[in-house]
Amino acid sequence: MTHLVMYQLVALMLLLAGLFGITQRKTLVGMLISVELMLNGAGLSIVAASQLTPANAMLGQLGTLFVMGLAAAEATLVLAIIVVVARRFGSTKTSDVSTLRG
């Protein structure tokens, strides 16, 4: 097993942990935590693939930097949405947020 495959397996593990969390969690904050796990797996996979193959290493590192920036933007927006949902519904459980009325 090459080093690249080992790094990719760790990234796959992060993705699977995030998938399990996002289907299992009952609150929005828990799901946000799982999304961060998955994004980290993606970043690790990109960096490993670009550093250990003849591909353009700079492009891989910059891509992961952009993934981090997008994760920060996404976390900001999700925080705002969670605050709005908590104010309107009184909880952040996904089972309580079940009305379509505005």
Next chain:
Amino acid sequence: MEHMATIAFGLYTLIILGGSILAVSSSSLVRAMVGLIATLLGVAGMYMLLNAQFLALMQILIYVGAVCVLIFFAIMLTRADGAGEEAESAPVRNSVLALLAVLVPGSVLGWILMTKPLPTTGIPVEVSIEKLGLGLLGPYSLAFELISVVLLVSMAGAVLLAWERRGGK
């Protein structure tokens, strides 16, 4: 040195594994956040092993420093009490379905990874920070500018969403 790298890889893998399990299974959201922080630090260690020191630093700075603090604020602002939110156990059917949702893509991706390995150089390439900066300002400047717009829009959108109108409807 080779042995030290192997030992470090195993250590970081253990940190990532334990942290991610804690992050998805802990009944207390604050403990889940501690697990997430451990995982992020483990991934930063992996970046160090991959010879991407700048990325490791950015991982700690952006994720641990900014995103985790944001999520802590989310926990605090929604008054999610430490133990209550995720405390009641899910029905067994949900856990079985979640495991299925993990195992199907996991087995497919793992099978592809194990059977079709990419040609690899084995030694991580070194990319200096200077090169990264020149790349951001040269060939990839459009993406660089776009991500700053995305960050600005998301910040403005967050303020707009969470704005509490006084005396409004």
